[in-house]
Amino acid sequence: MKEEIIRAIERVYATSPLVHSITNYVVMNVTANALLAAHASPLMAHAPEELDDLTDIDSALVLNIGTLDAPWLESMELAGKLMRAKGKPVVLDPVGAGASRLRTEASLRLLDMVRPQIVRGNASEIMALAAEIRRAEHLPSPADSPSTKGVDSLNDSREAVDSARLLAERFACVVSISGERDFITDGERTLMVEGGSSLMPLVTGMGCSASAVTGAYAACAAPLIAAAAAMAVFASAGARAAEKASGPGSFLPHFLDALYTVDAHDAADRVRESSI
């Protein structure tokens, strides 16, 4: 597996995939910078009139509902369907799922209509989506319940692994849960990534940027390896940046510097099979 991660990183570096994001206003700038630092190319566009043209040249599409509204959701659904029809990968970041019915329902609708290959969220978001499915289908609820604070998770990533498996099976996708440890599962196999820094949740858009970079890797590897490789380069760069940062403000420039020169072996060493 270590070799697969390294190969994915090498392929991103060699091909510099074009990652089209329809994402939230808060993180557009940091997301674009993270993609550039990760040796990919960013593109942000939401006008329905140009989605057919752009999905022709896109390597991957990332849908992020962080500041969703009705017209942007329509663009996300249209772009997602175009990408799937053209056989290209889509990543969904269900930002704030569980915080409002609109976000929970929009995420499930995009999962259903677009069928993204990878869903990347925090523990609360993944648990909220699984809880809604269990509720709708009268399945028993687990002991742990999701707890969000707006768009931030109050749950540990480990708590969300069962929910991630449910989503992975139901929508035939890979689910990537970020947290102090990241868990990535296709429903059967589960990988764990360790690293990063406690400063990362204090910088807005780190999770959204991880989703964007997951898009870059989805263009270069199979979904499970792609999702794990993206989290691994973030974990590696985050650990390195934390050594130099004096706080959340100086963390971001150090993180982007570290992401640009990430050590593929260090990143790959952070990924393990998990038996949770």
Add this chain to the structure above:
Amino acid sequence: MKEEIIRAIERVYATSPLVHSITNYVVMNVTANALLAAHASPLMAHAPEELDDLTDIDSALVLNIGTLDAPWLESMELAGKLMRAKGKPVVLDPVGAGASRLRTEASLRLLDMVRPQIVRGNASEIMALAAEIRRAEHLPSPADSPSTKGVDSLNDSREAVDSARLLAERFACVVSISGERDFITDGERTLMVEGGSSLMPLVTGMGCSASAVTGAYAACAAPLIAAAAAMAVFASAGARAAEKASGPGSFLPHFLDALYTVDAHDAADRVRESSI
């Protein structure tokens, strides 16, 4: 009073309030980072469909008209009314009031319909709003008149204290004027905050971030103390960041680092009763 400021800071740290901003595109990222560095949680959302759900979990709401348009103004008014009905604090930042009739009128309409507890603006904005009220009510105009340069003030904060008092009385709110010295008044009592750095006006969104952090404090203290405490942590962090910065670019990371580890006593020492 010093103890009240320190207590407000401690309460923000202990409770990490969820601050919902409906704000302008330019500053969303820096605002979210400032809230995180100030030990609060940011949330940005404008879709009318989710405002009832989100105002249930919000600790405070910040309305900022920096890149206003008709649909966003409707969202601001709806969210503002929901918060007031739920007994939660609202802060208004009337960005660019005076630069266009739309901005002046939108600010006064939000003041009238939402009745925010705190208005935080620069001197020109506060003076422009008071001037419009005086004009509509055929009140005599003072010698000083507002002078904006787009969204930047050409007036000194001291000039705007009378205007702030007029707004405070008319709308039963606290008015916080940022500038080299900040003045905060409820119409009767006026506080002054000293500190910060001459680099702060050279970084976009510092005023808007102060408004957002004012929201965090409004969830943890009475309006006058909340508004003063927010300006005090900014003044303290700004002064510390200026010692390390080499210019406006390096100022921002240093500022966020300093904001995260602000000294509550240093902040509280910067607040004084003003006899202006």
Add this chain to the structure above:
Amino acid sequence: MKEEIIRAIERVYATSPLVHSITNYVVMNVTANALLAAHASPLMAHAPEELDDLTDIDSALVLNIGTLDAPWLESMELAGKLMRAKGKPVVLDPVGAGASRLRTEASLRLLDMVRPQIVRGNASEIMALAAEIRRAEHLPSPADSPSTKGVDSLNDSREAVDSARLLAERFACVVSISGERDFITDGERTLMVEGGSSLMPLVTGMGCSASAVTGAYAACAAPLIAAAAAMAVFASAGARAAEKASGPGSFLPHFLDALYTVDAHDAADRVRESSI
């Protein structure tokens, strides 16, 4: 010419022009910070209701189609026409022209309806616009053809000089092509600017910020000198920032610091007449 460049820089410093941008969401923050660091004042506003008021106080307008959609294009056209009617300069940045028909057509429509004094783009964008004109008019195509990767250019700026001349002649404007070397032409005279850093394409919004600062200079000098002076201060600041940066993340704060204290003589020395 060196004296003209220095005079333009001095005039920007002395007058701090108010640059109104209707631009893309990704770069609004960095663009505003670049304008402040370049001693200008930023203003972002798109609501049609306030464009007449704002164009009264604007020193220059910058139109940037990076995240265009139908309502924003309407605002751009309205604001552009108002500025021209009021005798004030307009700069167009045709972000992603060539990547979608919408972007190519929107750029040509704005060129035709607004008649901006300056067009600032990368090589692929300029070549795509010229190619569309040649195609529509059945003119012979040159050997070089435009090649974009979303919003990034795969062409060298030198390749685009003939296309820039075609646009300059057709629309009576100055065309400024950014790249490792920048070329600026009014159709007859062509200037070249050298400097900058290979890190600049790794930071999102550097080109868009150059367009915004071109707006500041367009308020203070004739179009050819204005466009060259803006690229020269960017080239000078970029070269200085590169000496201090450890990667794309730390480049941006260093760049803004350098831009704020740019050496007008170093900037002017980077501009030369080109005989291409």
